Amino acid sequence: MAMEKPIPAFYCCYLLRSKSRKSFYIGSTPNPARRLGQHNGSSKGGAKRTSLQTNRPWEMTCIVAGFPSKYAALQFEWAWQNTHATRHIDRDVRDARVDELQKKTKAAPSRRRRPPMSLEARLKNLHYLLGGVRSFSRWPLHVRFFAPDIFTTWERHTAKMAPKLRTSITVQLTPADLPAPVANPSTGDTTTFEIPDVIQAIPVAYEDCKSHVEKARSLVGEQRPRCCGVCSARLNLSTGLALVCPVATCQSTYHMHCLSNRFLAEEGSQDALIPIEGTCPSCHTPLKWSTLMKELSLRTRGQKEIEAMFKPKRRRKADTIPESDATEPQELGEEDEDLDETWMEDVDDGEAVAAT
């Protein structure tokens, strides 16, 4: 298992909607733009379920981003696809929800059978997974909507749902155009579709944490003795698991344990293990735990990724994409296989099968 990889720069689950707006597909990917291109046939590797030309272009209506690992994303994806069967929800609750969502009781509820899911049900499931399932409750997730109509649907149907989303889960609407058909100059047909700029602009590489990584590197390079900003005990940046405040002006460093406890105390969730967010004890900047962890994992496990991040400084713009490609393709390859193989067996109906 690839436990030794750093936290991926980006991993998301997404909900696709077909051209007819009647079919949906839930998948996960570290690179939505590329993946959307695959679904729409402009590049190889799209899921079989999205290969029907009449369903194209698929529209990426929303994404759930921020998964701290591929496994996390896959679990969430499966749970979203199979909310009626996921282990992350207690069975009775599950069944109750299924009945509720389907609004009609089925005589023979075979667990294997996935109930047909309306858009509304999918959105509710998403909401429930984000807000009511403990397994995902402390993951650093965010939701982004690209389809305004779906966002309104989401708001309408989830506003009254019992477990509200915790405030740290941001829900965002960034309208994106429908994938516009691209007339192939040579053939004239419109089998390929443009990928909306909004989706293409999703930062898929480690760009956003580059400054953080640089700062940590420089601190480590200083080699001067440091102490934990929480416990004031000594701290070894190079050997131990020390955290560095991402704020450029803040020179504070922390023990992982100390800061996690501090954050948890701040949150008031003493029973939890993983903090979600907190403020830097030194500079009082609100910090996300995931930000710190991503930098830490890059520092401790991501030599390759860091090298890739800093190597091609010349053509920065062009490099961002290849960079992500460089680190992700392997992951992608794996997932695609895994998901398609194992999930096809369990899913009978015409619903989308996750294929990343």
Next chain:
Amino acid sequence: MAGATYDIVVLSSSPDSHHVAPRALSPASPLERRVAMPSSPLRSRSPLSGPRRATAGASRTGSRAAPVPIGVERGFATARSLLADININDRGLSAIEEALESRRAPTGPENTIKASKPPRKRATKAAATGEDAAKPRAKPKPRGRKPKTTGAEQATGDASHAEVVTTTTSSYFAKLPAAPPEPKPTKPRKPRTKKATTDDGEIQTTIKEARVTKPRGATKVTKKAREKAAEVASAHFRSRGAADDAAGLYQQDTTVAGGQSAQIGDDSIWDVPMSPSARCNGPPKQRPPDPSYPLDLDEAVNRRRDWTPPPETEQQEILTSSIGKENKPLPEKESFTSLLSGYSYAQVDARSEQPASKSTPTEVTGAVKRRRVELLDLPNHQVVSRQASPEKGKAPKKKPRTITDLVTGQYAPQQPPPDSPEVTSTFFTRRATAVTKATKMPLNDVADEDSTKASKKPVRKRSTSKPAPEHGEVKGKSKKASAKAAAKPKLVAEKLLSPASALVRLNRQDVLFGTSSQLAREESPTMVREIQKAIRESEQDAELRHSLASDDVPAFGAWSRLQRIEGRRALWKASSRDDEGHTLERQNVYLPEPDRAQDFPLLIEKMPEKSDDSFLDIDDFAPPQAPIPISSDLPTPPRTVANDKVVAAVDRSANSSPYLDIDDFLQRPPAPEDGSRVPAEENVISSSPFRDIDDFPRHLPLSNQPVSSSFHDINDFIPSAQPPATGSLPALASTGSPKKRRGRPPKSQSAIPPRIPVSAPVRVPEKPNTHAQPSTATSPSTPRKSQSRFHSIEAILDSEDDEALSPTPPRARRLGYSPPLPLVLDTAPAPAKDTTNHIVPIHCIPEAKLTFDGIRPTLFPALTFLIRSLPPTTDASNPSWHEKILMYDAIVVEDFTAFLNTHDHVRTYKRATQKQVKAWNKDLKAKGKEEMKVVEGEGMVLAVEKEIEAYMVQKWCEEMSVCCVFRERKNGGARKGLY
């Protein structure tokens, strides 16, 4: 070959034209030729013309300068052919020579002119002429061949006999040239040659003129012809008509010779055959020196064009050159096959050239050709070339590189058969001796090993030495054989073996079967053979001994020795297996055991005096099975150091005061544990097996609860199971710690006899090594029993209580359970520390806690606390579980569970069994405490601790929002667990 093809083609295509042509042809050289040139394009079959050209060129050069014109008319006229023909025909023999020379070094006006003309033209012209010549020839050939052959035979007996093709070709060439010259004299050769020379002035002049004009005309004509076929045709006829006039003489001559109705064609044909012989005889003499050089070049060019394979042309050139000059190393380099082909070509060339020039040279060339092959071998140049050309030397080396070659190669030349049998025989004999000398097994073993080693070593040396010389020989042979001629005849001879001899050879062959890895190893085939033999023999012996069951010890000794020796080479692993299908490797450890077996008799002998009835009983009881078990045990002996030590101890005991040692040994491992926990009596007995079983479950946190559950059952049953072990080792142990044990053993013994068959499975769990062999009751001889000896002592002790509780039933269960047990035991070997031995601490807990839901409220905080309390790591690359969780790592549930179970804080509970409770209460009593009792219905339960399970950990992870994952592919498609 080429000649034949030509003939056929000509026949099909152009007979009429030829026939017509010849009439006009011969006399008017320039006109004819000119005319002929245009005609050729009509006929144009460039490919056909190509080959003809070559032959034609050669022939023309040889024989007839004058007749050429005839041929010209007949032949297909392509640009090439025209040029070639012009060169050859116009000049005649001398002209050809001159032309050749001129190419090299222009001489004479003609030559100069021609030389001045681009070589291409010449060549094309020559080819055209050749075509022309070939066409007439070709037509006549089928008919003419016979006469040709006759002529050839007459002129050149050897050459004609040797190679039909060559003869044909030569005949062609001879004919072609011959046809033109014939007209003048009935005596073809000399006159023609003479004529050629003499006539050269006349004819050649004309020819020259014609030629000179021809090329021009030819080129023009060809162009015209291509553009306007009709005109060409008319031109042909005109030329023919003109030629007819001039050729009247020739025709007459030909008619005289042939006398056929179809004067032209037939005459020409007839003439052709007739002429070649005479011509062949005549011309070559004069020309041989000159034509060889020039001809080579022309022919080479033509060949290259006509004959598809370029390399052959090279060879031909070389050969021709070599013929003239044996200098060139190239032929040597070439493979034999290439040589053969090259020779054929060379002959053709030579004939084409020489025969055309003169018949005698063709003969000579034929002989020369044959000789040449041989000559090539002999001459210095060749040798040098051979040496110089390392390729050949390398080639033989390369061959053996493949595995099969290596293997077979080793066999072919050498094998020392005597060695192997000797070795084996020595082995077995020594084994027997060793067997007899049971007490001194180790020494024997050593000796055996040495002997075997010694025997083997020489073999190896031989084998190694042999292959080397083989290679050397091969190399030498190859070098020697590099003389192509010599090598070829040898090969042929080998191939020609009579069927009988071939069969003999086949029978001789020793095919060694083995795995590729075996065969590929450096070991000589003889070694492999020997090993295989040894294996068979040893197996047979083993079988015999098993069946006999009496003299097991010796057999085992043999086994062990053989295996040791050969096992080092690891061949055994691949190929050898026991009768039972077990790998032989086990046997390696085995040596000590024979000692034990040997010890037995000693013990019996010595002990009976001291030993109690029980002891005797044991022996009696054991003996029938004992021999077998010993044998079986020996092969499977535990590899562990402990076992070796045991063995050593046993050996010591046998020699000196074995009992004490044995006891010590037995006691030692348990000693630390026993001292504290087990009562004095039990201490001695409580050594190995029991503890292992009991201890393992507890000590092994990782083991899943199902295992533990089974474990408990096992504990309950164990006592009964243990007795069987008493048979062998227990006796020893009892002897070691004489009196106290004696008291117990009798009980165990009494129980033992029925249990013995059952005992096997029980023993299995005790020693991990034995687990591999699942064999249960089928063959009592299974090794486990021997192992059981040690363990049995404890069993006896325990059995006292347990037996009373559960007499027989446990056996069956144990058998069933036995397989899982070994696994557990394997993981946690001897060290088992049963502080409480069988006593598992019993807790009085609320019944609700037995369920996961019930214990969850307490378990999860405990887990959380445990995780939080983990000290931070100092190694960033190896974070603690807490840190992993903080870093959002996906937690592998199995690993995490295993880790958690190493901590005592985290436990779940499982209802205690009656036995456990009893044991616990007993222990409490011993400590002066109250017994634990639970009243049913109060919600309290007596329970034992149980390890935490993966699903609990998973639930905890979900609760804590930790991403957890089951290890991939655990259950095949269990990937789903991820999600």
